[in-house]
Amino acid sequence: MKPKDFDQFWAGIESDLNSVVPEPELKALSIRSKPQFTLYGLQLSSVKGYRIFAYYSVPRGEGPFPVIYHLPNYGSVVHIPPFEERCKYICVALCHRGQRLSDEPFAAAYPGLLTLGIEAAESYIYRDIAGDCLSVMDFLKSREEVDGQRICLLGGELALWTAARRSEAAALHYTPALHYNSLKRASQASNYPLEEFNDHLRGSASAQMSVEKTLSYFEPVHHAPHVQIPTMLVEDSVGFCDALVEAFTGPVDRVPLQHSSYRDGVRQANWIADKLDNGRPILPAHWC
Amino acid sequence: MPKPNLSAHPTEVVKPHDFDQFWQEIMEEVDSIPLNASIELNPLRSSEEVEVFDVKYDSLDGLRIAGWYCLPRERTKTLPARVFYPGYISEPTLPKSHAAQGYATFGAAPRGKLRSNGAFNPGYPGLLTHNINDRDHYGYKGFYIDAVRVIDFLLEQPEVDSDRIGIQGSSQGGALTLVVSALRQQVRAASAGAPYLAGVVDAFKLTRTYPYEEINDYLGIHPEHRSAIVDTWNYYDCFNFAERIQCPIIVYIGLQDDVCPPETAYPLMERIGTSNKKLYEYEGHGHDANHHEHDHVVDAFFDNQLKQAGS
Numbered sequence: 001m002k003p004k005d006f007d008q009f010w011a012g013i014e015s016d017l018n019s020v021v022p023e024p025e026l027k028a029l030s031i032r033s034k035p036q037f038t039l040y041g042l043q044l045s046s047v048k049g050y051r052i053f054a055y056y057s058v059p060r061g062e063g064p065f066p067v068i069y070h071l072p073n074y075g076s077v078v079h080i081p082p083f084e085e086r087c088k089y090i091c092v093a094l095c096h097r098g099q100r101l102s103d104e105p106f107a108a109a110y111p112g113l114l115t116l117g118i119e120a121a122e123s124y125i126y127r128d129i130a131g132d133c134l135s136v137m138d139f140l141k142s143r144e145e146v147d148g149q150r151i152c153l154l155g156g157e158l159a160l161w162t163a164a165r166r167s168e169a170a171a172l173h174y175t176p177a178l179h180y181n182s183l184k185r186a187s188q189a190s191n192y193p194l195e196e197f198n199d200h201l202r203g204s205a206s207a208q209m210s211v212e213k214t215l216s217y218f219e220p221v222h223h224a225p226h227v228q229i230p231t232m233l234v235e236d237s238v239g240f241c242d243a244l245v246e247a248f249t250g251p252v253d254r255v256p257l258q259h260s261s262y263r264d265g266v267r268q269a270n271w272i273a274d275k276l277d278n279g280r281p282i283l284p285a286h287w288c
Numbered sequence: 289m290p291k292p293n294l295s296a297h298p299t300e301v302v303k304p305h306d307f308d309q310f311w312q313e314i315m316e317e318v319d320s321i322p323l324n325a326s327i328e329l330n331p332l333r334s335s336e337e338v339e340v341f342d343v344k345y346d347s348l349d350g351l352r353i354a355g356w357y358c359l360p361r362e363r364t365k366t367l368p369a370r371v372f373y374p375g376y377i378s379e380p381t382l383p384k385s386h387a388a389q390g391y392a393t394f395g396a397a398p399r400g401k402l403r404s405n406g407a408f409n410p411g412y413p414g415l416l417t418h419n420i421n422d423r424d425h426y427g428y429k430g431f432y433i434d435a436v437r438v439i440d441f442l443l444e445q446p447e448v449d450s451d452r453i454g455i456q457g458s459s460q461g462g463a464l465t466l467v468v469s470a471l472r473q474q475v476r477a478a479s480a481g482a483p484y485l486a487g488v489v490d491a492f493k494l495t496r497t498y499p500y501e502e503i504n505d506y507l508g509i510h511p512e513h514r515s516a517i518v519d520t521w522n523y524y525d526c527f528n529f530a531e532r533i534q535c536p537i538i539v540y541i542g543l544q545d546d547v548c549p550p551e552t553a554y555p556l557m558e559r560i561g562t563s564n565k566k567l568y569e570y571e572g573h574g575h576d577a578n579h580h581e582h583d584h585v586v587d588a589f590f591d592n593q594l595k596q597a598g599s
Contacts, residue, residue, distance in 0.1 A: 082496075
């Protein structure tokens with residue numbers, strides 16, 4: 001159930017962000033740069049003044065350029081965006097607080113991060129992580145080399161939350177991940193990371209209600225109505241997203257996950273290219 | 289059947305004349321280091337079916353290495369064991385669900401991985417080129433050995449049947465599977481997916497995808513180090529460990545893998561020592577190597593090799 005103070009909770013994150021001076025710093029990473037692009041390490045301040053890191057790659061030549069904003073998956077390491085993407089687009093890959101390169105002073109534990117502070121929405125680590133995601137979006141809007149009308153968000157719930165709060169994004173490529181229907185899926189699973197929820201509840205059976213309440217602030221079904229941009233929704237299995245797809249207010253392309261990094265990757269690249277420049281993507285040689 | 293242009297790709301990997309001596313000296317040093325293993329129950333991660341333990345042990349360079357060790361609560365006789373090695377950027381597996389199926393399981397966290405990165409932390413990117421000009425101090429030297437020490441740990445555990453140890457992983461986990469099964473003959477079965485670190489000096493020319501792209505990055509600013517890199521890699525390449533592998537092994541690849549080029553899998557298979565080997569090639573798959581469907585093949589393989597062997 002959607003909490004009554006849902007909007008107030010998310011406004012609180014915005015308020016926290018507004019109280020911080022981001023002070024972005026860009027440092028060229030010459031070893032990772034190529035004739036086709038320059039890769040920068042970006043640092044900026046996010047919620048509670050935490051300094052976060054992101055890879056920021058800019059094609060050589062005249063901008064402004066369309067952008068692919070990679071929101072991170074669950075794990076300590078964030079990869080530099082693919083070579084082929086970086087030849088054509090500005091690519092941003094955020095390392096949220098706790099992930100490597102954003103792990104001072106807080107280094108996330110895996111398993112562990114998924115339930116950190118989950119006793120209450122205000123203390124749940126994903127509240128501040130959501131702020132990290134928004135802060136990079138705000139950075140993008142401040143840049144001359146960025147075409148602000150052509151920003152594609154790519155990822156799981158972190159991308160969805162960002163799309164819901166930043167309507168200026170042009171497209172969302174969303175694969176539901178750990179915060180979609182979490183407890184029900186965890187109850188049917190025994191593998192990590194979802195098993196983290198089971199571990200937490202096993203150790204404290206009375207926590208069920210508070211965990212459910214916390215997760216309700218992050219539940220995709222409650223964020224989808226705020227997403228009005230074209231969305232590709234990648235569904236794990238038939239019927240997996242029945243409840244979710246109806247909640248979107250913008251156009252949704254609903255497609256099945258093919259469990260192939262090649263087939264899913266080609267489809268993703270084509271869709272993003274269509275949304276950002278009506279063009280064709282540059283693909284890795286083994287995908288051509 | 290493999291695409292002709294994939295299976296016929298030439299390799300520039302050379303086996304150094306002193307390859308065996310190089311690793312023999314390392315293994316002699318390793319064997320002189322007591323494990324000093326600590327095993328601590330982790331109540332939070334344990335369940336009604338499985339006990340989870342935080343393990344630490346000593347390895348090369350005085351480093352303390354971590355791992356997850358899982359045991360089924362119901363155990364009346366010695367258990368077969370399965371080891372899970374991690375990918376390059378993956379978190380170490382906490383293999384609880386396989387323990388529930390009757391295995392002693394171990395999720396390895398070699399140096400640089402979380403919980404094993406206090407004294408060695410080159411990062412990602414970083415590990416692949418850490419001291420890459422120096423075969424004696426290359427980052428993967430200790431990393432390989434940390435993986436080998438998992439077998440030594442299991443051999444010390446009374447609940448583990450030392451004749452029924454299997455190892456597995458994909459990508460870097462596949463590479464570690466190949467190296468460990470070559471260096472520890474006690475391994476009885478192995479499964480390697482999308483193997484990384486095989487044909488390295490070929491691979492970084494075939495792809496622009498990380499982690500191999502780290503080498504291209506490095507050569508971009510140090511082109512004069514190319515021959516040194518090739519020299520180092522000839523001591524670490526899975527191709528040169530492969531002939532020592534004598535246990536049954538399965539390998540699976542995606543034919544559209546842009547991370548670990550499938551071209552490198554064919555010379556690898558040719559070199560693997562045992563005749564009990566099988567390559568699964570998946571058209572239409574990339575670095576996932578079709579693990580979504582292939583995992584049941586892996587489980588059946590280990591059940592056949594390890595569980596039935598003890599029945």
